[in-house]
Amino acid sequence: LDDFAIIEGGPMMGCIIDIDEPVKKTTSGFLVFPKEHPLIVNRLTSINYILRIAASACMQCRACTDLCPRYLLGHPIEPHKIMRSTAMPLSLPVETMTAAMLCSECGICELFACPMRLSPRRINRELKERFAAQSIRFKCDDDEFIPREEREYRRIPSRRLAERLGILDYIDIHPQFIPIFPISSKVRLPLKQNMGVPAIPLVIVGDDVKKSQKIADIPKGELGAPLHAPIDGKIISIEPDIVIESAN
Known part of the structure; x- marks a missing residue:
């Protein structure tokens, strides 16, 4: 390939x-x-193309909403209404639009539900990014969400989903497990590998480090995770990632 x-x-x-x-x-x-x-x-389709197609092709069938896991759990998110806004901006209440912040981006709407192969998920993601940039948050007075009665009957069989995704031929293949991998002589560790803020390097270029040594930590009071050296070696870079090269 x-x-x-x-x-x-x-x-x-x-x-x-x-x-x-x-x-x-x-x-x-x-x-x-x-x-x-x-x-x-x-995944490679541009958001501008997705928005244009959504504005012209969405037929408001509600399938994306009816199968949305968050909607079925009782959350006030209705993807079909958000899709409507691509053709009719400013036609919906603010609460309906900011409900895009509740989207988990699971992909059921675009990869299974929509008969037109549109992408409510990508549009929700775009809205989330724009709202976050303007510090806009979703507000709801409810503190408890009750799953909808139809949730039990709208679960999607995994094999049907796999067929729709084009991966059914691979679903029963179990790859060989390789318990031991060769140790690399050079490793790169991104400073941000999880939720929260990036870790701050505790080393400088030229430092020798030992395996399991802490080489980056998070600022006090912040959410994040420290980094530890996976091999013995020398620090050859700390920006934008920490790079360690073994002498062997």
């Missing part, structure tokens, strides 16, 4: 990464697909 793309994570919520990206604390797995696979094409 020459022309391929790599998804880090699962087929629904994973993101495309460069082949040179390092394995991080949050890495769960990698999926390699041909670049023409629908899961890759979907």
Whole structure:
């Protein structure tokens, strides 16, 4: 396979990464697909194109809302109404639009529910980013959400979902587990690998470090996680990532 793309994570919520990206604390797995696979094409489509298609092709069938896991759990999010706003801006209450902040970006709406192959998830993500940039938050007076009665009958069978995603041929394949990997002589550690703020380096270029030594920590009172050296070696870079090179 020459022309391929790599998804880090699962087929629904994973993101495309460069082949040179390092394995991080949050890495769960990698999926390699041909670049023409629908899961890759979907992720590479520009948000401007998605907005234009949504404005012209959304037929307000409610399928994205009816199958939305957050909606079925009782949350006041209705993706079909947010999709309506792409064609009719300012036609909806602020509460309806800011409910996009409740979207978990699971992908059910765009990869399974929508008969027009539109992308409510990408539009919700765009709204979340714009709201966050303006410090706009979703406000709701309810402190308890009751799952809707129809939730039990709208669960999606995993094999049907796999077929829709184009991965049914792979669902029963169990890759070989390799318990021991060769130790790399050079490692790169991103300073931000999890929720919260980036870690602050405790080392400088030229320092010798030992395996398991703490090499970066988080500021006091902030959310984050420290970093520890995975190998013995010398620090050759600390910006934008910490790079350690073994002498062996």
